[in-house]
Each structure stands twice: as C-alpha cells, then as structure tokens.
Amino acid sequence: MSTPLKVAVTGAAGQIGYSLLFRIASGALGGDREVELRLLEVTPALKALEGVVMELDDCAFPHLAGVEIGDDPKEVFDGVELALLVGARPRSAGMERKDLLEANGAIFTAQGRALNDAAADNVRIQVTGNPANTNALITAANAPDIPRDRFSALTRLDHNRAIAQLSRKTGVPAHDITRMTIWGNHSATQYPDLFHTLVDGRPATELVDREWIESDFIPTVAKRGTAIIEARGLSSAASAASATIDAARSWLFGTPADDWQSMAVVSDGSYGVPEGLVSSFPVTTGGGSWSIVQDLEIDDFSRSRIDASVAELQEEADAVRSLGLV
Ligand code: NAX
Numbered sequence: 001m002s003t004p005l006k007v008a009v010t011g012a013a014g015q016i017g018y019s020l021l022f023r024i025a026s027g028a029l030g031g032d033r034e035v036e037l038r039l040l041e042v043t044p045a046l047k048a049l050e051g052v053v054m055e056l057d058d059c060a061f062p063h064l065a066g067v068e069i070g071d072d073p074k075e076v077f078d079g080v081e082l083a084l085l086v087g088a089r090p091r092s093a094g095m096e097r098k099d100l101l102e103a104n105g106a107i108f109t110a111q112g113r114a115l116n117d118a119a120a121d122n123v124r125i126q127v128t129g130n131p132a133n134t135n136a137l138i139t140a141a142n143a144p145d146i147p148r149d150r151f152s153a154l155t156r157l158d159h160n161r162a163i164a165q166l167s168r169k170t171g172v173p174a175h176d177i178t179r180m181t182i183w184g185n186h187s188a189t190q191y192p193d194l195f196h197t198l199v200d201g202r203p204a205t206e207l208v209d210r211e212w213i214e215s216d217f218i219p220t221v222a223k224r225g226t227a228i229i230e231a232r233g234l235s236s237a238a239s240a241a242s243a244t245i246d247a248a249r250s251w252l253f254g255t256p257a258d259d260w261q262s263m264a265v266v267s268d269g270s271y272g273v274p275e276g277l278v279s280s281f282p283v284t285t286g287g288g289s290w291s292i293v294q295d296l297e298i299d300d301f302s303r304s305r306i307d308a309s310v311a312e313l314q315e316e317a318d319a320v321r322s323l324g325l326v
Contacts, residue, residue: 004036004065005029006120008080010111011087011129012039012069013049015234019241020086025056027063029082030249034065040076040087040111041069073114081120082252084244085111085139088129098319101134105325108135112142119146124251124288128154128244132186133264133278134316140266140278141326149290152251153264155190155280157236157243158182162192162221166199169217170207176200181282182262183271183302184309185316190280191305192221196296218305254286260293261285271298271306277313 007024011017017039024035037056041049049069056067070076077083089103108127115125123146127136132153140151159182167174178198183191194213197204208217220227228236250261264280267273270292271281282293298306320326 002033004034005031005082006036006038006080008038008040008077008083008119010040010073010076010083010085012037013041013045013052014087015237016086016128016240016244018052019238020084020244021052021056022059023241023245025059025061025064027061028245028249030253034063036065037067038076038078038080039067039069040073041071042087043071046071073111074118077111077114077118079118079120080115081122081124082248083115083119083123083125084248085125085127085135086129086244088135090130098323101131101316101319101325102323104129104131104135105138105320105323108138109142109325112139115139116143116145122288123150124248125151126154126244126248126251127152128240130186131316133280133313134320136264136278137266137276137317138320138325148266151266151278152247152290153186153278153280154240154244154247155182155186155262155264156247156250157240158186158190158192158221158224158280159262160239160243160246161224162194162217165217165220166194166197166204166208169212170199170204172199177204178256178259179282180262181260181296182280183306184280185313186264186280187309187312188222188226189309189312190222191302191309192218193302193305195299195302196282250285251290252288255284263290265290265292268292270294271296273306273310274314277310277317279310279313 136153181193194204260282263283269275273279283290
C-alpha cells in the first residue's frame, strides 16, 4: 500500500478552496494514491476552515486519508509533494499596484521559504493566487533549493475558457479541440492563440475568420474573469478550482499524445521570452516534468501580442525586484 499523496492548499477557507478541496478529496487529481490534505489559512479564518473540514469528514470520501489544518506554512508544508498556492491578498479599494505587490510579496516570500525548508524533495508548486505569475516568481526566488522547473502559475483556466469559446463558435465538443495556447501573463494582456489549434483534427483557422478571432475570441477570453464578476458578484471559483485540478493532474500524469496544455513556467528564453520570467507557454507534460513546445510558427500579429503581455510581466518583475522581493 503506497503512502498518501500529501497535497497542500493555501487559502483553503476561500471561495476556490470550497470547490477545490472536495474535488481533490474525491480523487479528481488522478492516480491511485490516497490523498492527505494539508490546509493553510490565516489565523482568523481557521474557525471557518474547521467547518469546511467537518464537511469533508461528512462526505466520507474513500480516497481521503486525512486532513491537517494550520496557520504556520512550515508545519503545513511538511513533506508535501504538491502545493497549490491559492490564497492571496486581493486588491482592495484605494490600494495601489505597489501595495498589492508588496502585500502578496510578504505572503509568497514566507511560503517560498517554508516550502524550501519543509516540502518533499519531489514537490511541485502551482500558484493560482493573483498576480499568479509574479507570485510564482517570488515563491521560486525564495526557495533556492527547489529546482526552477517545479514552479508554475495557473493559466489553465484561460486555456479552458479559450477552448469553451471555440467550442461554442464551431459547435464541436470541447474534448475534440486540441493545441490551444495561452501566452504571457494571467491578466487582461494574455494572448489566447488559436493559430495552432485543431478542431476535430482540422486547423481552427479554417473554421473561424480573422475578424472573430481579433474582435470576439481574444477579448472574450481575456476579459472573462471580469464578465463573471459582473454577472455573479463574485470572482470565478468553481471554474478556477476545476482548472487548478486540470493543470495539476496534467503536470503529475501527463498531457495526452498530440495535445498540450498552457502553463506559466520559468522561461528558458524560448520564443524570445526573457529567461527567468514566469510566462505562459504551450507545454507538454509527462512523468511530473514539462517541456515547452518548440518551433511553432509565430507571425507578426502573434509576436506583437506575446511581446505586449511579456512586457507587462517584465514590469511586474522589475517592480518586485525594486521592492527586494526577488
Ligand atoms: P477568497 O478571498 O475567497 O479566498 C482567499 C483565501 O486566502 C481567504 O480565505 C484568505 O483568508 C486566504 N489567505 C490570505 N492570505 C493567506 C495566507 N498568507 N496564507 C494562507 N491563506 C491566506 O479568494 P478566491 O476567490 O478563493 O481566490 C483566490 C485567489 O485566486 C485570488 O488571488 C484570485 O484573484 C485568484 N484567482 C486566480 C485565477 C487564475 O486563473 N489564476 C482565477 C480565479 C481567481 O481570480
């Protein structure tokens, strides 16, 4: 009997946590190992988290080997093989961008150090909390003993949103759409790229026109989070939890042959993205490793979109560097 997979989730009493924990506990990450949940929250939220744990108990999930909660990252991260960093400081009214980066910097420097000291040697760290790419950069910079390729930020929700839009437009089910790509930052500057995408094996560009791509598809995907806030009064939660699981499952168990996922990883300079920035790329995964899909043709339109999003990432990186966070 193998030992349970220890999975840390931060911000576990939040909205995304409320969907994420129950899916993980029911086995959605895949694999045949049971799961032990290690849940991190800020001290004032521990009481609410106890309630969530009662509900987890009440599901009597056969796949769930145990749950530990706490407010000390070093204790919670002890021996974890997968860390899903969801909790972050949201932007409040009147908060400047610098204040937001600073507040999140404090969270992710501390969590980076704790992971460095306490996580299992094979840990994989996936950041969902915003600004996700830059939070991942900060976490990695503060965990010098963990290899760079173990850090990622979530752009799988954007990837799934892009597939959903194309599926609606073409009438082809989402599972027949492959090779979608999100480039750059998980922000409104992201570039959803369907120029390499296949719809039931056919190039997407044979089925949709340029006008739709530029005026409908790209802005709809990039602004989907805002549209959901306007409709629901709250930010995306169940879909973000679902994407967090999709991305982690792909990372641990691999992307299907002939397909890839979008994942923000530490750039090795591929496609002209400066080395060291955490930027979204098309990646294939297998055996817990990833590699950036190489040699895709990038035309002038795509180039300018990628460059714009990467410029924003560079600005964020420069800002956190000047704050001494990386
Ligand atoms: P909530 O505000 O509902 O929950 C966040 C939780 O994090 C709270 O319970 C809070 O107490 C906790 N927290 C804050 N600081 C913490 C710390 N230092 N350690 C542990 N826990 C801490 O937000 P929710 O809707 O769950 O969203 C979580 C994060 O995901 C936000 O940053 C949000 O912007 C981000 N998102 C990222 C997405 C992505 O695709 N990458 C999409 C969805 C979402 O917007």
